[in-house]
Amino acid sequence: MKIHINDPLDENALKKLQKELPNVEITSEHFEKDVLKDKIKEIDVLIVRSATKVTREILEHADKLKIIGRAGMGLDNIDVDTAKSKGITVLNTPGQNSLSVAELVIGMVLDIYRHITIGTIGLKNEQWEKKQLKGLELSEKTFGIIGFGYVGKNLAKLLKGFQTNTLVFDVVNISTDELKHYNVRQVSLEELLQNSDVISLHIPKNEKTYHFISEPQIQMMKDGAVIINAARGGVLDENAVLKYLKNGKLLGVGLDVFEEEPPKGDLYKELFALPNVVATPHIGASTKEAQERVGINIVDRVVEEIRKLN
Numbered sequence: 001m002k003i004h005i006n007d008p009l010d011e012n013a014l015k016k017l018q019k020e021l022p023n024v025e026i027t028s029e030h031f032e033k034d035v036l037k038d039k040i041k042e043i044d045v046l047i048v049r050s051a052t053k054v055t056r057e058i059l060e061h062a063d064k065l066k067i068i069g070r071a072g073m074g075l076d077n078i079d080v081d082t083a084k085s086k087g088i089t090v091l092n093t094p095g096q097n098s099l100s101v102a103e104l105v106i107g108m109v110l111d112i113y114r115h116i117t118i119g120t121i122g123l124k125n126e127q128w129e130k131k132q133l134k135g136l137e138l139s140e141k142t143f144g145i146i147g148f149g150y151v152g153k154n155l156a157k158l159l160k161g162f163q164t165n166t167l168v169f170d171v172v173n174i175s176t177d178e179l180k181h182y183n184v185r186q187v188s189l190e191e192l193l194q195n196s197d198v199i200s201l202h203i204p205k206n207e208k209t210y211h212f213i214s215e216p217q218i219q220m221m222k223d224g225a226v227i228i229n230a231a232r233g234g235v236l237d238e239n240a241v242l243k244y245l246k247n248g249k250l251l252g253v254g255l256d257v258f259e260e261e262p263p264k265g266d267l268y269k270e271l272f273a274l275p276n277v278v279a280t281p282h283i284g285a286s287t288k289e290a291q292e293r294v295g296i297n298i299v300d301r302v303v304e305e306i307r308k309l310n
């Protein structure tokens with residue numbers, strides 16, 4: 001049996017995998033698409049993060065593959081239908097990195113409200129912009145969370161500390177107990193868009209959620225609204241965002257994910273040149289703690305699945 005890890009896995013998780021399966025060949029190296037297409041023929045278990053796209057083309061060459069372990073939550077980088085049709089089990093690690101994503105969202109909002117990045121850039125260029133950088137408090141603002149899964153819930157928990165009026169939109173009905181526990185109110189998408197000062201997306205990317213927030217939805221928002229996307233590139237229409245940042249309707253936008261990753265081209269050049277855009281390179285889950293939890297969890301799940309096979 002051969003296990004291949006195509007994206008960096010936490011060191012302790014790797015050690016655990018080696019200890020649990022001492023007689024199994026384990027390799028860890030990032031292969032780009034064309035190399036992976038060839039190497040996959042010899043692989044029984046493939047472990048990836050979001051950087052590896054496990055496409056139909058790759059899976060067509062996967063003659064021995066039995067398990068795909070996604071060290072993370074999103075499965076949009078894996079052709080799950082093709083995998084299933086070939087009898088390949090797909091495992092992921094729901095909830096293990098959600099707290100880190102939620103913390104990044106808070107960081108982005110505070111950065112936009114308090115001009116942390118702009119102030120830093122100014123000082124690095126010997127500018128003392130004390131008068132220009134008057135900000136806003138997050139406390140007691142209305143915060144709209146779109147999607148109340150693991151990240152949405154962690155975010156609501158953190159927001160309790162800011163005593164925000166937290167609105168939630170989700171297609172699933174949230175129980176009264178949960179609403180009370182997280183101190184949130186479930187509302188329609190329209191109500192959330194019209195009333196929120198900050199709107200953060202926490203939905204997966206699929207055919208139903210492509211450009212979930214686009215021009216008509218932004219037009220419904222309050223003047224001076226802030227949008228954060230740390231979910232998936234493609235759920236937010238970046239061209240619409242650029243338009244409404246430029247005309248001043250949006251106060252700011254925080255982006256950790258992009259429709260094209262890494263982001264290239266004129267749209268992104270224009271977006272990143274705006275002072276009210278805070279952007280990070282898909283690092284929502286990239287903390288020591290989250291990667292340790294994700295790594296250990298995927299190792300446990302993969303080992304359990306391998307033992308079932310034997």
Ligand SMILES: O=C(O)[C@H](O)COP(=O)(O)O
Binds near residue numbers: 071075
């Ligand atoms: O889906 C996820 O779990 C997050 O987007 C993080 O993914 P990554 O850490 O593999 O990039």
